[in-house]
Amino acid sequence: MGMVKLVVMMMVVIAVLNPAQAQPEAKFNCTTTNATCRAVIDYTNPNGTTLSYIQTLFNVKQLIDILGANNLPSNTTGNYSVGPNKAIKVPFPCKCNNGTGLSDQVPVYTIKTGDTLYDIATTVFAGLVKYPKIQEVNNISDGNTIHVGDKLWIPLPCSCDEVGGVSVVHYGHLVELGNSIEGIAEEYGTTQQILLTLNGITDPKTLQAGQLLHVPLKACSSNVRNDSLDYPLLVANASYIYTAHNCIKCMCDSTNNFKLECEESSELKPTNWSICPTTQCSSNVYIGNITATDSCNQTTCDYAGYTSNNISTVLATHNTCAAAPNGSGPSSGATRSTLQGWFWSNLFIVIHLIFFSIYLVW
């Protein structure tokens, strides 16, 4: 009996000495050779921050790219304040190389006085990368010798692979206290099994707050041609993007069978064209117009991509009655595996320790 108590006590001591348990490294396989795509990752700041700060930190080209990824109104300004520990989705370009996906040479961070690789990884980039990875990709032989003013590539994990034969937007989700695999799967329209497989997790109870979880986001289908400069145009559920030099705004949501909805943008100036080229399917039929509807079939003028000098359109018929693709059926009888389980099991040990102390005092 005493031996058992001693073992329990040693476990408690270890838990106390090592409160911030090492987060498991995020698994992001990316096996599509040399593929590039858009990915998103959560960023949180314990002090609160602004969208401008996030845009600068991650070298996001336009504020609207962050607004779209988070479905924030397109007139939101950069000084919009982000509360402490509130997650903001940051979009970035991803590239597959040798089986793993990494952000494509961005973000670039300039070393400041007093920085260590550890601080840059854990504090500045919120633990989204591990410091040895920064050291490795920047070819730094001695991690203790870094120079103020030097530029570091921060390799964010990502992927461009299909999941279950379907194109998705890959998302690095920061697990919050109380999250369960089941709840996350439900929230993002995927299944527990896909999340477990993708993340190499065998026991859902091992999920930890602050862990980066690889989540595939459902994307809307589009009619963008494969020779378009924005092909494949992947827009995740509950988000929007501006494309074709900001001339076109495309939105994805669960209404309309996850079909991408595009329209001429009115708010933004084109970036590479002086004015936006016309976007007609035929005279007086513009992108976004519905030309015919019967009980189930709807014909619309769709965005079909852009090249250096024009925007393509296509008249396409969509079946609005088809059953929505279902990948998120509730899994009855699934064990509920929240983080609370972890705390309760530790509470159990603490109670044991208290009894043990009383026993010692006696």
Ligand SMILES: *[C@@H]1O[C@H](CO)[C@@H](O)[C@H](O)[C@H]1NC(C)=O
């Ligand atoms: C992938 O990219 C690397 C370097 O950019 C190149 O050497 C290699 O040939 C590419 N592989 C394929 C299959 O395109």
Ligand SMILES: *[C@@H]1O[C@H](CO)[C@@H](O)[C@H](O)[C@H]1NC(C)=O
């Ligand atoms: C938050 O504020 C503390 C105290 O000012 C500072 O040490 C820390 O670096 C800040 N964290 C971030 C991510 O900016």
Ligand SMILES: *[C@@H]1O[C@H](CO)[C@@H](O)[C@H](O)[C@H]1NC(C)=O
């Ligand atoms: C943004 O636009 C909405 C309408 O789309 C308007 O109600 C709101 O006041 C605008 N916000 C700002 C900050 O301009």
Ligand SMILES: *[C@@H]1O[C@H](CO)[C@@H](O)[C@H](O)[C@H]1NC(C)=O
């Ligand atoms: C936020 O930014 C907008 C435009 O960039 C500016 O008009 C507004 O005054 C700013 N608000 C604050 C509180 O700084």
Ligand SMILES: *[C@@H]1O[C@H](CO)[C@@H](O)[C@H](O)[C@H]1NC(C)=O
């Ligand atoms: C590719 O990855 C394998 C292990 O996954 C590693 O052994 C090999 O060195 C890597 N190759 C390059 C060029 O990084």
Ligand SMILES: *[C@@H]1O[C@H](CO)[C@@H](O)[C@H](O)[C@H]1NC(C)=O
């Ligand atoms: C990495 O650094 C080593 C020694 O510092 C050097 O020999 C090697 O060429 C570097 N590799 C790259 C890719 O810069």
Ligand SMILES: *[C@@H]1O[C@H](CO)[C@@H](O)[C@H](O)[C@H]1NC(C)=O
């Ligand atoms: C799509 O996004 C909406 C709004 O955030 C959410 O309620 C819904 O569950 C999502 N559906 C899928 C399949 O991701």
Ligand SMILES: *[C@@H]1O[C@H](CO)[C@@H](O)[C@H](O)[C@H]1NC(C)=O
């Ligand atoms: C990821 O890659 C590793 C090594 O190649 C492999 O063992 C693992 O099964 C892969 N995971 C998935 C989800 O494909």
Ligand SMILES: *[C@@H]1O[C@H](CO)[C@@H](O)[C@H](O)[C@H]1NC(C)=O
């Ligand atoms: C692009 O699409 C066209 C027709 O839509 C098809 O014939 C062609 O094979 C496709 N090219 C690639 C590289 O997929």
Ligand SMILES: *[C@@H]1O[C@H](CO)[C@@H](O)[C@H](O)[C@H]1NC(C)=O
């Ligand atoms: C858009 O213009 C910028 C400079 O104004 C240029 O660097 C970039 O390559 C152009 N992009 C395209 C797709 O033409």
Ligand SMILES: *[C@@H]1O[C@H](CO)[C@@H](O)[C@H](O)[C@H]1NC(C)=O
């Ligand atoms: C067609 O689209 C144009 C441009 O978005 C819009 O101004 C017009 O009202 C639409 N027409 C119909 C009939 O929906």
Ligand SMILES: *[C@@H]1O[C@H](CO)[C@@H](O)[C@H](O)[C@H]1NC(C)=O
């Ligand atoms: C609707 O479209 C389907 C195929 O997409 C077709 O079989 C059917 O005949 C169409 N119905 C009408 C009324 O056009």
